[in-house]
Amino acid sequence: MDALKPQRNEPARMERLAKLPVFWGLEGKRVVLAGGSEGAAWKAELLLACGAEVHVYCSKGDLSETFAALVARNSCLNIHDQPWHPGIFENAELALADCETDVEAEAFYSAARGAGVPVNVIDKPEFCQFQFGSIVNRSPVVVSISTDGAAPILAQAIRRRIETLLPLSLKDWGALAQTIRERANRRLAPGPARRSFWEKFVDRAFTERLDEDTEERLLADIATQAGRREPAGGRVTLVGAGPGDAELLTLKAVRALQAADVILFDDLVSAEVLELARREAKRMLVGKRGGRESCKQEDINDMMIRLAKAGKRVVRLKSGDPMIFGRAGEEIAALEAENIPVEIVPGITAxxxxxxxxxxxxxxxxxxxxxxxxxxxxxxxxxxxxxxxxxxxxxxxxxxxxxxxxxxxxxxxxxxxxxxxxxxxxxxxxxxxxxxxxxxxxxxxxxxxxxxxxxxxxxxxxxxxxxxxxxxxxxxxxxxxxxxxxxxxxxx
Known part of the structure; x- marks a missing residue:
């Protein structure tokens, strides 16, 4: 099986990140905020939405109109009618400030760092250990977009596009997932049965409205899955990766990549297409390229059969359209001879x-x-x-x-x-x-x-x-x- 060894470095599961996206739990945590500007008011509102105990250090006369209105309708905002000082950081989870000058910003930054508290000075990235992204809120589903401060307008444009893709009902589906998650995971062992249930759940979340019977139907599905004695068999999906540009992938192709356990990909499949695959999926280069050492078709067929019989969801990822000069006919015949389900996802041919x-x-x-x-x-x-x-x-x-x-x-x-x-x-x-x-x-x-x-x-x-x-x-x-x-x- 030496021919199946990678012929090039396997693409990284995660390309380089400018910043690590972290979702930080702030429920009941003390957060200090220095300043009473419009920008500070927005940060205070965001922190309150996360359940934080927000302590604001600012003279009441310096509060902006927006901030004053926020204080009037939020009794849990703690206003300290004084400037910030080094003693405010004790037991703080985070520290934020809106500083007019770099001198004041550096002083706040240094004091917070000295107290071991993560710090953000609004609109001064050189004095920020963390940043706030542009947010799409379907809590408990939360999407945050960051451009590392390079193009906030771009982040906002991306947010608007995502807003149109995520139905408002996703908020309720996310809450329902929290409600039944423990019962589902207790009844369904890790593996194909559990994943099958949650994949059907996701399909419903994007296509159905919740009603009073939804939870009951989901619990019935859990019981049905748990009652199956035979493990779910694997399957193979032949997916067309298109000519190279990841934006030319079909939605069905992306969904197949996101559901795969193993991806057997051709040499011509671009790294940006592979970037859309499920992070946990094992990726194996089995491609053929004119004039170069390549895998034998028989070895590829055998590998697909072996993986599918082991219960894996296999994606055979081919450049262009798998049905045009992709030797798909040979692979389909080999799989059908072993009674392995096979699906075809066409791609844009070159x-x-x-x-x-x-x-x-x-x-x-x-x-x-x-x-x-x-x-x-x-x-x-x-x-x-x-x-x-x-x-x-x-x-x-x-x-x-x-x-x-x-x-x-x-x-x-x-x-x-x-x-x-x-x-x-x-x-x-x-x-x-x-x-x-x-x-x-x-x-x-x-x-x-x-x-x-x-x-x-x-x-x-x-x-x-x-x-x-x-x-x-x-x-x-x-x-x-x-x-x-x-x-x-x-x-x-």
Whole structure:
């Protein structure tokens, strides 16, 4: 099984964090706050919402209008009509201040640090041990967004988007989860049965309204799961990862990644796609790449079968669409022969991403009457022998060759030999939708030379036909023989 050893460093389960997001329990804890400004009032309101015992040190005459109104309606706010002093930090859980000058901010910061109390000086990040994020409140579900102080407006924009995604009823579902959690975990052993129950719970939380019978139905589900004698079997989901850009994943693909126990991923799957996977999932590189040492398909099939029979939820993560040149048929047959459930989650295939990035329609009615996807790489590493070149030589047929970099010269000569005009438009895209994306546009007679200059170390797509006549890159790089764009920044 040596072929199944990782061929590159496994992506980190967690990319670098600017700050550690921590949710701090403040119920009944003493928190000191120096200052009576508008900013201080907002922090006081936030702390009160967490159940903190807030002690404010500020002359009452210096309280802002907002802060004074907050004091009037909150009897649990403790107002100390005096400036702050080093003695206020005793038994404090946190210390906050709104200071006008850096000198005062440094003094407060140093005094709090000296007392061993975590400190935040409002709007002065150099005097903050912790920061407040932009909050989406569906308590007990709480989402906090931070940009490490670099772009508060961006954090607010993200918060507004999340607000639209999380129904207000999530608050009640979260409370219900707290109510039944202990009973569910006591009846359901860790593993597939417990996870199945909670995954169904989550599905309901986003699709159903709570009513007076909801809790009773959930408790019945717990009893049903607990009564099953046979452990739940594993399953395999073939998931299309798309061409590379994580934003092109389907929602169903993300959900599959979030539910996986094990992820067997191809070499071309991007790190940003893997970042969306469940943190606890074991990730194993089993990819195949032209011209490189790779795993045998039989070994991959055996691994999926073994893991599924062990009760694991396996995601076979494939670049593009698993049903297009992804050898999915062989994997499905192997799994079905072992009576292992298999589900398919389609992905955006590279040709569709190519058309989108070039701004062309593969089936423009003025240029193309059909479109074909053709592999440029057989099991023997050369062009397949059964390609119908006469049919493909019609420029009104849009043809996209996958994995055709190393066979580009053969593609060019075969099409020319079967009557395709040398002037037929051609587009080449390398690493489509990724940060290192490059593109070339020219004619069929320039194809082989263009590939030789571009190289074949990254995934190559070759589009041929009149539909590509409107495609043109922004930057010239190959002179009169065609043009090549420099790496293109993705939209969005």
């Amino acid at each position: 040709a569709s991403a190519m058309a989108s990035r070039l701004g062309v329609s593969l089936t423009h009615r003025d240029h193309a009457q059909s479109v074909r996807f053709v592999t440029g790489h057989s099991r023997q590493g050369k062009l397949p022998e059964n390609i119908d070149w006469k049919s493909l030589s019609n420029p009104s047929i849009t043809t996209v060759f996958y994995m055709g970099g190393r066979t580009a010269a053969g593609i060019q000569s075969s099409l020319l030999a079967h009557g395709m005009p040398a002037s037929t438009p051609v587009a080449i895209m390398i690493s489509v939708s990724r940060l290192n994306e490059r593109r070339w546009c020219g004619s069929l007679e320039q194809l082989a030379a263009a590939i030789e200059r571009l190289g074949v170390n990254e995934p190559v797509l070759i589009g041929i036909g009149d539909a590509f006549g409107v495609a043109s890159p922004a930057v010239s790089g190959l002179g009169t023989e065609g043009s090549v764009a420099a790496p293109v920044q993705r939209a969005g």
